[in-house]
Amino acid sequence: MTTSVGYGAQSGAGDRRPPVRQVAADIWARSRSADVRPAAAWVLTLILLFIYAGLQPGTLSTSSLGILAADTLALATLGLGQGVVILTAGIDLSVGGVLALGTTIAATHFTGTGTTLLWSVVILAIGTAAGLINGVLVGRLRLQPFIVTLATWSIFDGIALYVLPTAGGQVPGGFSGWINGSAAGIPNSIWALIALVAVWLWFRRTRAARRIYAVGSDREAARIAGVRIVPTLVTAYAISGLCAGGAALFYTMLTASGDPTSGDGLILPSVAAVVIGGASLFGGQGSFVGTVAGALTLTLLGDVIFAVHLPSYWTVLADGLLLIAAVLAGTGLQALQARRAGGGA
């Protein structure tokens, strides 16, 4: 009954190998896949961390790490959503507008505890709604992601300008102070990052996430496999919008004010964080675990530049170069993997 159809060296010959060799073989197989890139991103992060620690003693203390986490939180949250959209081979430029809108609403409506809570929910809802709009335009009308999100970026930036024409406003101290506080000896900002990672680790194993990966990996194959493309895309963009709203909250905590132009400078870093973290711009590969590393890398880069007394404009320059370099490294690695991987058409 067991007609053996074997594939020579390519098969992981079932249970015929001893367990240790099986594990080693599996690790080797996984290392040839996209998993190696988030790990590389973390290596980069740690290198930068130690460089910074060398320049700035005391960096490795809990409170300093907490500050680092606080500085990174908004970007990381943006990256979470952006990463999901990039998984579908799309891109979300409107996160800048949503973030700007969020900070301006916060700065003008957060007056007391009640209003802060209420309007926080509203901001998250607005972000999600923005994402739904993007998703419908990209999924249902089949318009190109970049042009749709370019347009909605402009729209939300405009609305933000209406809400708060110039940077200013204020938020309750309790709100902005949270990000500097700590619980059980660990800074809240680090708790927040851990929570985000935990949410991701759960989410990526859900069927919804598998569908998102599938759509980005090969849209036609996903369609044939029964994935409803439009709802999947709408979900991905909605998640991005929701995260942008969350990022707005974190950002406002950090700056304790609102700024209608705050989003513009965070769009490139959000994409850069995702790409550094190992995602493929063509979809189907990527993980928030890598994105967090990417976001930390970008923040640390800025800190290092500051620590060596270079003008902060170097950060802008460096971010751009890093994005391009990360994309190149990604495509280079993919080509390398393809050459090593056997099989074929």
Added chain:
Amino acid sequence: MPQLNQISQRERLLTANGLSKAFAGVHALQEVSFDVRGGEVHALLGENGAGKSTLVKVISGVLRADSGEVRLRDEPFAPRDPGASLAAGVGVVFQELPLIPDLTVMENIYFDRQPLSPLGTVARRRMRARTDELFASIGLAGINPTRQPRDLSVAARQLVAIAKVLAADPDIVVLDEATSALGPSEVAWLFERTRALAAAGKGIVFISHRLAEADEISDRVTVLRNGRNVGTWTAGEISPDGLISAMLGRRLEQLYPEQHNTPGDETVLAVRELAAGRRLHGVDFDLRRGEILGICGLEGQGQLELFLSLYGVIRSRGSIVVEGEPRRLRSPRDALRAGLGLALVPEDRKNEGILPTLSVRENISLPSLRRVRRLGLIDRGAERQLIAPVIHDLRIGREDPEQLVGGLSGGNQQKVIVGKFLLTGAKILLFYDLTRGVDVGTKAEIFKMMEQLAAEGYAILFYSTDLAELVNVPHRTCVMFDGRIVAEFARASAAQDGATQEKLVAAMVGGVLQADEEARAVPGEPAEPGGQP
């Protein structure tokens, strides 16, 4: 094999009535009726382009028929997509093997039906266990479920695609060209599974253009030709010759043009030790003026690499000598300058060689713009004068240069592609699977054009997956296996020991057989040559 009355008593699982489907003027299906009964293996035969795949796509929900209906056990059946079709009990293994590249084998098999943990996440260990069980129960071993499709061979991917459908335990299984990438032992395994499924009361639809395979496995046979159902017979009721003539109709003689020209003596293309990519390991051949040289082989034996390296699309090693001059072909531009032209297989409704929204004139003149340039601008008059003879000689459409290429028939579109190269002064034409999925009328046009070109002195390298064509059209045919040329046959009509489809298959598959025997010694496995055409 079951008797006639036994089959007719079986339950009709799936019935299609009067299905019609047209694409841009081409009638892919015309009032096709078809049924599948429990416990039978029903072969669906027909040439390339006869409508088999279209029928399958309509049944599984990929396409919507223009008219007619499908019923599953007497209920109307119109699935939204193949996933829904599978859920309803009709599983289709498509020819194109749509596996999701970034998911593992087991994720592909259980896609959207993965076992879940209480948290709503995919339970990987359970999925692995289920996959191992599934593989064991259907007799598949040696595929690691945690690998990704890109790490597997084509044959392995085909097996995964089959396993995916079997995993859902559907009542009806449709296998569309499921053996195209499989070697003989794998084909034997598939036949074993098919018989087991039929014995369990399932209905199997087995689609192939390989007569012998279908003959071996089927209880009933339906033949499609030009989008119509020309007949259904029980196995044994009709002879193989009868089947062939049903598949081809009476046009067999008219399909292949008169062959009067013989190739000249001059060698226009000499290839030595040409190797490229991972799959082309070293081929040698000469191509003479006015000769049509056929290339034959299973998928993935290096023929695509051969064509692409001759056209400068991929980097190659070895020597290419065109008309006596050694050439380094590193881009299509180099190839064009050397006098080569490439026409690729047309895909469904797209065509990789044309710009459909532009006119015939703009398409044909694209590689030759330098010839009509005056003072930096395009001289429209010169352009029209340049392309007029080409349009006329090849009889392209209404012979109107302003016609949009997208509105032309498939055959005419191919002519536009070829015309483009004629204008560049190409002497050597590379035709890669031009006739795949093309209807018989268009095929005849294409063969006529090829014969005409050969008579005018063009040299043609012609790859096809249709063995009948390779036997009848080229002056001689080379068979490729594992990146090398392993056999050569003269045209059927030319010599005693000319090519026959059996000989071609033996050479194509004989290579596989040898490799199989060398790689493993599996006890109790008779080494059977796989499907004969």
Added chain:
Amino acid sequence: MTAVTRSLSRNRAILFGYLLVAVLAIAGEIVSSGFLRINHIDELIITGGFIALVGVGQTFVILTGGVDLSIPWVLNAAAVFLTLWANGDSAKMVWIVPVLLGGAAVIGAVNGIGVAFLRIPPIIMTLGMSSVVEGGLLLVTNGGSGQNAPGGAVYLATHRWGPVPVLAVLWLAVLIVSTVVLAATPFGRRLYATGLNRRVAAFAGVNTQLVTVTVYVISSIAAALAGIVLAGYVGQSYLGMGDPYLFASVAAVAIGGTSILGGSGNFVGTTAGALALAVLAALLPILGLQPAALEIVYGCVILGAVALSSARKGQLDRTDLSAGWSIPLLSRLTCRCGLGNDTIGT
């Protein structure tokens, strides 16, 4: 179909663009009489002229299926360096302008090389370069700004020959040259082919990499030119002067009927788009709307134009799952090795 009717149907989108301009202009006149007096039209043309200048580059890039997000900062850099180096002396423009255009060409070439040879998606490449140029500019100027523009630039930007602004003449010249290039030169033919289907074009012997690099070079040069003239118009340079022109350039191209996917459209349409946006920008304050409204309008306009354009092209039959079902031959060969799978912003 005669040649004339065929040409009309192909250019339906562009006609819509001009129709929009007319409607908006008339609406403006209705709301505020005197809207269409000569002096005001001149101002509209000048506003539109800047959009058109950045728009011509964006047109060429979008025609190949890409996009150039680095335009604002190239514009800004050119403006800043002009004022910095000229220091008010118009004579220096003789060497400054070529140097600036040359520098812009280098930036464009980098963009083009990244897209064409390194297969970096255009959004990412130009987004990254935008940051690089921005960072570079900030470093050089140390965040400072506000040098005065030399007279030569001011002349270009504000002088009029009779009722006709010099800028309008420049616009007209660009219009003529770009239309001739696109419609009647081998380069133009190859450009459209590249935008329609890169692989088919390459197989037909078109040097698609050269075409790609060229359009990004054109885009950067046009942006630099716009920056020079804009500095003359405003009288000085300052950081951020390029910001409005990103959305404006894309919107103008979209209104003009050029397909975002590439392969169809031309600068005649973008001209209409630039005019429409200029009229809109003038209309909004009259209607009592704040400047923020302009951003919202830009966004809606882009969406509307793109949605209309794709609806007109007749989207693939939505009941037909098989649309796009086949696996192109060459991706079977390269199987997702990062080749030929462009979806982002291509």
